[in-house]
Amino acid sequence: MKKTIIEVKDLKKDFYMEEITVHALRGINLEIKEGEFVAIMGTSGSGKSTMLNVLGCLDKPTSGSYMLDGISMGELSRNELAGLRNRKLGFVFQSYNLLPRTTALENVELPLFYNSEVKPKERRERAIAALEAVGLADRMHHMPNQMSGGQQQRVAIARSLVNDPVVILADEATGNLDTRTSYEIMALLQDLNSKGKTIVFVTHEPDIAKFMTREVVFRDGHIIREDMVTERYNALELLKGLPAEELV
Amino acid sequence: MNYTNTIKISVNALKRNKFRAFLTMLGIIIGVASVIVMLAIGEGSKKSIANQMSSMGTNLIMVMPASQQRGGVAMGNSNAQSMTLNDIAAIEKDCPALSAVSPEVRSSGQAVVGNSNWPTSVYGVNNKYLGIRKYSIKSGRGFSEREIQTYAKVCLVGQTIIEKLFEGKTDPIGQSVRFKGIPLLIIGVLTEKGENGMGQDQDDLIIAPYTTVQKRILAITHIQSIYGSAVSEEKNSEAISQVTNSLRKSHKLKDGEIDDFQVRSQAEMVQTFSSVMNMLTILLGSIAGISLLVGGIGIMNIMFVSVTERTREIGLRLSVGGRAHDIMMQFLIESVLLSIFGGVIGIIFGMMVTYGVTSALGWGMIIMPEVQALGFLVCSAIGIFFGWYPARKASNLNPIDALRYE
Ligand SMILES: Nc1ncnc2c1ncn2[C@@H]1O[C@H](COP(=O)(O)OP(=O)(O)OP(=O)(O)O)[C@@H](O)[C@H]1O
Ligand SMILES: [Mg+2]
Numbered sequence: 236m237k238k239t240i241i242e243v244k245d246l247k248k249d250f251y252m253e254e255i256t257v258h259a260l261r262g263i264n265l266e267i268k269e270g271e272f273v274a275i276m277g278t279s280g281s282g283k284s285t286m287l288n289v290l291g292c293l294d295k296p297t298s299g300s301y302m303l304d305g306i307s308m309g310e311l312s313r314n315e316l317a318g319l320r321n322r323k324l325g326f327v328f329q330s331y332n333l334l335p336r337t338t339a340l341e342n343v344e345l346p347l348f349y350n351s352e353v354k355p356k357e358r359r360e361r362a363i364a365a366l367e368a369v370g371l372a373d374r375m376h377h378m379p380n381q382m383s384g385g386q387q388q389r390v391a392i393a394r395s396l397v398n399d400p401v402v403i404l405a406d407e408a409t410g411n412l413d414t415r416t417s418y419e420i421m422a423l424l425q426d427l428n429s430k431g432k433t434i435v436f437v438t439h440e441p442d443i444a445k446f447m448t449r450e451v452v453f454r455d456g457h458i459i460r461e462d463m464v465t466e467r468y469n470a471l472e473l474l475k476g477l478p479a480e481e482l483v
Numbered sequence: 484m485n486y487t488n489t490i491k492i493s494v495n496a497l498k499r500n501k502f503r504a505f506l507t508m509l510g511i512i513i514g515v516a517s518v519i520v521m522l523a524i525g526e527g528s529k530k531s532i533a534n535q536m537s538s539m540g541t542n543l544i545m546v547m548p549a550s551q552q553r554g555g556v557a558m559g560n561s562n563a564q565s566m567t568l569n570d571i572a573a574i575e576k577d578c579p580a581l582s583a584v585s586p587e588v589r590s591s592g593q594a595v596v597g598n599s600n601w602p603t604s605v606y607g608v609n610n611k612y613l614g615i616r617k618y619s620i621k622s623g624r625g626f627s628e629r630e631i632q633t634y635a636k637v638c639l640v641g642q643t644i645i646e647k648l649f650e651g652k653t654d655p656i657g658q659s660v661r662f663k664g665i666p667l668l669i670i671g672v673l674t675e676k677g678e679n680g681m682g683q684d685q686d687d688l689i690i691a692p693y694t695t696v697q698k699r700i701l702a703i704t705h706i707q708s709i710y711g712s713a714v715s716e717e718k719n720s721e722a723i724s725q726v727t728n729s730l731r732k733s734h735k736l737k738d739g740e741i742d743d744f745q746v747r748s749q750a751e752m753v754q755t756f757s758s759v760m761n762m763l764t765i766l767l768g769s770i771a772g773i774s775l776l777v778g779g780i781g782i783m784n785i786m787f788v789s790v791t792e793r794t795r796e797i798g799l800r801l802s803v804g805g806r807a808h809d810i811m812m813q814f815l816i817e818s819v820l821l822s823i824f825g826g827v828i829g830i831i832f833g834m835m836v837t838y839g840v841t842s843a844l845g846w847g848m849i850i851m852p853e854v855q856a857l858g859f860l861v862c863s864a865i866g867i868f869f870g871w872y873p874a875r876k877a878s879n880l881n882p883i884d885a886l887r888y889e
Contacts, residue, residue, distance in 0.1 A: 293802055293883040314806045320882075321804020332799050332886065335792075336499040346803040348488050394803070 239302075240402050240433050241267040241290060246299030248285050248456075259285040260296070261456035267402070267435060272428040274444035274464075275437045277453030283437045284406055286453065290435060291326050291404045292316045304401045321349050325395025327405035331387040333379040333394075339366060340375045343393045350398065365393040369423055385416035392423060402433040409443055415477055421446040422470035446470055489809060493816040496796075507785045507818075507870070508825035511862045514778015515829025516836060518858035521774050523837040523849040525767035529760065531846060535679070542716045543615065543749035544581065546570075546709035546726060549742055564705040565743045570733055571709060577729035580722035584711040585612040588696045588703065594648060594689060595661040601647040605638070605662050605689045607696025608710075613639075613673075615712045618690075623656045623671030631692040634699055638667040641686035642675040660689065665699050667691060719748045775858070779865040786818070786869035790877070791888065797877040798885030807878040811871060818870025822863035829862065830855050 248260040259282045267273055275283045288294040289301065292308065301308040304323055311319065320326075325346075333342045343362040347353045353361070366372050369389040379387050388408060395403050405424070409417035425446060428434050436447060444450050445468040452460040497504045548565045574584050588607040593600045606612070610625050626637050640655065649655045659666040667689070676685040697703055713722035723746045730744050793814075800810055833855070838848055877885050 288883045291802070293886070294881050314808070317801065317804050317806040319804075320802060326802055328886075332795070332802075334499075334796060334799065337495075341495065345800070348492055349800075349804040349806070349809060351488065398804075 237268040237270060239266055240269050240271075240304055241265065241435070242300075242302040243290075244300045246286075246289065246301060247297045248282075248289060248294070249297045258456055260289070263299070263456075263458055265451065265458065267433065269401075269433055270428070270431055271449055272424070272434045272447040273436065274447040274450045275435060275453060276439065276441070276444055276450055279439065281453040282456045283439070283453050287404050287406050287435065287437050290402075291324055292320050293326070317349075321346060322398060323401045325398065325400035325403040327388070327391050327395050327403065327408045329407035329410040331379070331384070331391045331411075333387055333390055335380070336378060338376050338378060339371060339382070339390045339393075342379070342390055343397050345394060346398045361397050362393075365397040366390070368396060368427075369393045383416075384411050385419060388412065388416075388420055389423065392420070396427070396432075402435060403427070404435050406437045407439075408436065409438065409440075415474070417443065418470050418474050418477065421468075422474060425470050486812075489812045490816055493813050493820065496813065497817055497820065503785075503789050504821060507782070507789075507821050507866070508828065510778065510781035510783075510785050511822055511825030511866050512829040512832055513781060514775060514862040514865075515826050515855075515858040516833035517774040517778060518771055518861075519830065519833030519851075519854055520836045520840065521770045522767060522851060522854045523833075524840060525763065525770060526851060527841055527844065527846045527849050529763050529767070530849070532759070532763075541749055542713040542719060542722075544711040544713055544719070544722050544726060545747045545749075546711075546730070547745055547747070548707075549745045564703075565734060566706050566709060566730075567704065568706060570730055571706070573729050573733040574709065574711065574726055577732070578711075578722060578725040580714055580718045580725050581711045582714045583611040583615050584709060585609045585615055586693045586706040587612070587708045587710055588693050588701060588706050589708075590663065590696060590700050592663050594644060596648040596658065599648045599650075601644065603644060603687055603689060605667075605691055605696055605700065607691055607693035607700075609693055612690065612710060615710050618676065619674045620671045621674040622654070623669070625671055626692050631694050634694045635692060636665060636667050636695060636699065637670045638689050638691040639671040639673055640669055640690075641673045641688045643684055643687035644689060645672065662689065663700055665695075667695075713748070723748055771854070771857070775861050778858075778862055782862065782866045783869045786866070787873060790873045793874070794877045794880075794885050794888035797874065798880070798882050798888065801878065801880075801882035801885060805878075807875075810878040811875050814874030815867065815871045818867045819863075821870065822866035825866065826859040826863050830859060833858070 243263055243265040246260055246263040247258070250257040250259055263286060275286060277283050285294070289296045292303075303319065306319070308316070334345065340359075340362050343365050344358050347358040347361060363372070363375065366375055369392050371386060371389050371393065374382060374386060379390070382390070388411075392403075392408075409420050412420065421443065424434055424436070428448075434447075436443075438444055445464060445466070448464055448467065450460070450462045450464055451458055546566070568586060571584055571586050574581065578584070585608045589604055590607075591604045592602070594603050609631060610628070613619065613625060620639065623639070625639065626635065629635075630637055638660065640660065644660070645655055648660065649658070655669050656672065658669050660669060661667070673686065673690070679685050693706065697706075711722065711726065713719045726746050727742065731742065734743055736742065797810055801807070834850065841848055877888070880888075
């Protein structure tokens with residue numbers, strides 16, 4: 236029996252605006268086990284990002300309970316949540332969110348700067364290892380504006396990996412990329428997943444979801460469907476089959 | 484989170500945003516420098532007014548005969564012959580609040596050298612007079628006690644006399660100047676003094692021994708006025724009362740009889756000037772305030788302008804596990820570093836500009852440490868506060884809200 240990494244019960248999130256209240260999440264129950272690669276699907280506005288932000292402790296739920304790796308989030312202070320993001324979570328954004336004018340290496344090092352147990356030497360070594368894992372060892376000293384979108388996203392993935400998190404959360408991580416580059420990113424994530432990393436990946440593209448092990452479909456703040464992925468895609472094989480013109 | 488890390492993060496952030504760091508520092512530099520320059524210029528003009536006043540001697544005491552009445556007819560001051568050399572001797576003896584005293588007899592007329600002539604005045608005085616009136620000898624010498632006793636035909640001349648009567652010749656010493664038919668040998672030249680506060684040329688004069696002027700030029704035995712120096716400016720009023728008592732005694736005035744002389748001090752003039760000084764001080768204060776305000780607003784603007792980009796940076800730092808405290812410390816250190824560097828550069832820059840301005844105006848360099856400290860402290864305080872405050876606000880946001888900030 237695999238360990239439960241994420242356990243969410245009756246999770247609700249409301250946004251209070253001047254006139255109206257938006258019920259972005261209306262009672263979510265979800266369990267994610269170690270080693271899963273979960274796709275969160277749904278139409279625009281269905282609450283996928285909101286869900287992921289709550290899972291990533293970037294936003295607080297209005298009600299409900301959330302256990303991450305055996306820790307209950309409800310009672311934690313802001314600082315404890317920050318510590319948790321630092322040690323247990325890795326986040327990949329659609330818009331990469333790298334620090335501008337900062338080398339790939341320093342961007343990847345960033346989370347470790349906030350972990351005083353990691354000494355400078357170890358910090359550097361781990362950042363280099365993470366960049367190697369995403370295949371960017373030769374781009375270590377490049378700035379974000381000297382890299383393609385795909386490369387920037389790989390730097391962002393390296394940054395999410397560097398603290399060895401229990402789960403990587405990605406929100407439309409391939410949303411800004413072309414098919415080929417998306418597949419490259421998926422290949423990378425499948426590789427990480429095969430090595431045991433738990434990944435939750437938000438996407439609205441059914442194609443992309445086929446790379447994962449399970450689909451969770453949202454609509455209007457509810458989960459309407461949960462399926463294991465049959466006929467799972469292998470990104471490396473698909474990449475081989477892609478014609479070279481796709482590069483354009 | 485340890486502080487070495489925070490400092491490293493701050494320094495890295497500054498390094499990779501050199502231009503923004505420069506702009507922020509510019510606000511502080513301009514703020515500090517403008518306060519220093521403005522106040523130095525203000526202080527300089529204040530000093531130059533004060534210098535002009537003290538060039539006339541702030542501890543100067545003057546004694547003139549009082550206007551006398553004879554049978555109800557006002558005789559005017561100049562006719563009064565109430566003061567004599569005995570009065571000088573008595574004052575020297577009776578007045579410890581005076582450091583020096585000199586008689587003055589004065590004659591106006593044409594001074595002649597060769598073909599040139601010039602209307603001026605000859606002042607007959609003793610050799611303490613130069614010190615009392617703040618004159619100094621540029622070249623040559625003053626007259627000796629013996630020259631006073633022998634009515635020697637010697638004199639010292641001011642720069643205006645040299646200009647008018649000795650065009651081109653730089654050294655008039657050894658030449659003679661004729662005044663009312665008497666040839667006076669020039670033994671010394673006075674240092675230029677310029678105009679006094681009332682616009683009178685203080686270099687248009689000839690100084691001779693009082694005996695010479697009394698006997699050879701005016702043929703009188705009385706003296707027209709007495710000049711003295713109080714020991715210090717604070718002793719002015721004491722000096723005035725000592726001189727008054729001494730003169731009343733030597734003039735044998737009984738109680739109830741009015742003085743046949745009047746004693747005045749330059750300090751009375753100073754009082755008129757002091758209201759001007761006060762105005763100037765208020766002006767300086769407002770200039771300093773406005774400079775600081777302008778500088779402060781500049782700093783504030785730059786700090787706020789960079790907030791958007793930095794709010795996202797803060798969001799990212801929060802999302803990878805930075806605590807609000809870490810982030811506030813980072814921004815605090817950044818703004819402290821910027822403020823200190825900016826402040827130091829501002830002080831240096833301000834001093835350079837001050838040096839340029841003051842040397843152009845012919846003033847001495849003006850360094851006011853308290854102004855430098857004030858400018859530095861106020862500008863750094865503003866810089867630090869407005870660098871830290873937006874960061875504090877941003878780091879208390881939800882990470883996701885900071886990340887999405889527009
Ligand atoms: N900060 C916010 N303030 C107010 N309403 C919000 C906020 N964030 C999200 N919402 C609302 O919550 C609902 C869910 O938004 P969410 O971003 O989770 O959708 P999504 O499934 O990620 O959509 P997309 O595929 O377009 O990214 C939407 O109706 C949205 O308008
Ligand atoms: Mg979304």
